[in-house]
Amino acid sequence: MALSDDYNYDFWLLDLDGTLIDVEWSYTREVFDAVGDRIGREFTDREATILWNGLTGSRDRQLREWGIEPTSFWAAFHAEEDPLVRAEQTFLHEDAAFVADLEVPVGLVTHCQQFLADPVLDSVGIRDWFDGIVCCTEETGWKPDPGPVEQAMREIDVAGNGHRGVLAGDGSNDVGAAWNAGLDAIHVERIGHDRRGRCVLGDYRVTSFDELQ
Known part of the structure; x- marks a missing residue:
């Protein structure tokens, strides 16, 4: 081009x-389901989309607005992400x-x-x-x-x-x-x-x- x-x-x-x-949406949904289980808080499709794509700017600020402590969220998030599965998706x-x-x-x-x-x-x-x-x-x-x-x-x-x-x-x-x-x-x-x-x-x-x- x-x-x-x-x-x-x-x-x-x-x-x-x-x-x-x-990434395929199914992967994103599965990760947020697993993260939700870890931190005891479910995520709607809209919330998962907002965080995955950073739609509102700072993800940490958005997490705090929802009453979620960012450090705990990211620890759970990175624990659930499988590099090879993500690459495949x-x-x-x-x-x-x-x-x-x-x-x-x-x-x-x-x-x-x-x-x-x-x-x-x-x-x-x-x-x-x-x-x-x-x-x-x-x-x-x-x-x-x-x-x-x-x-x-x-x-x-x-x-x-x-x-x-x-x-x-x-x-x-x-x-x-x-x-x-x-x-x-x-x-x-x-x-x-x-x-x-x-x-x-x-x-x-x-x-x-x-x-x-």
């Missing part, structure tokens, strides 16, 4: 879940294929933890798309904090050189992280603003990367 002149950046950063890949969005053809440095900045991201990247065959991969941690910070974005820029050797870059992602945290790091932001709306309950503004808003042609 040839990008239009508007998208001829010197480097690209991308989010992973919901942007390049997604993950699919690549067809319109994401353009990333393989980018002829500039490309980095990945994801909230997906490394023990999950590694088998997923291998399963869908996209690890070699990236010159650098950052899986956010407490040490790097979490989007919209610019910390992990700046780390990715260092890994792909574009930090501080004045090059024009962009971060593409499916959530408001991605847009915020891009702007906080001084980059342009592309919001990819996979969910739809009706289901999300809000519109996410970016420098560009698309429903598919095919629109970048």
Whole structure:
């Protein structure tokens, strides 16, 4: 896919879940059922969708609004996620294929933890798309904090050189992280603003990367 002149950046950063890949709903539902059993609190389909996709921004803030302590939730969540099962249930969005053809440095900045991201990247065959991969941690910070974005820029050797870059992602945290790091932001709306309950503004808003042609 040839990008239009508007998208001829010197480097690209991308989010992973919901942007390049997604998982089958049955997997998400099973994980939240198991997590609910662990913490003694059931999750509706809507609540599971909100947390899985980060529809309301900060997942920790959303958990607290529901009266759930985030540390306990994430401990249960990561205990229930099986990396190999998740990899088997993950699919690549067809319109994401353009990333393989980018002829500039490309980095990945994801909230997906490394023990999950590694088998997923291998399963869908996209690890070699990236010159650098950052899986956010407490040490790097979490989007919209610019910390992990700046780390990715260092890994792909574009930090501080004045090059024009962009971060593409499916959530408001991605847009915020891009702007906080001084980059342009592309919001990819996979969910739809009706289901999300809000519109996410970016420098560009698309429903598919095919629109970048």
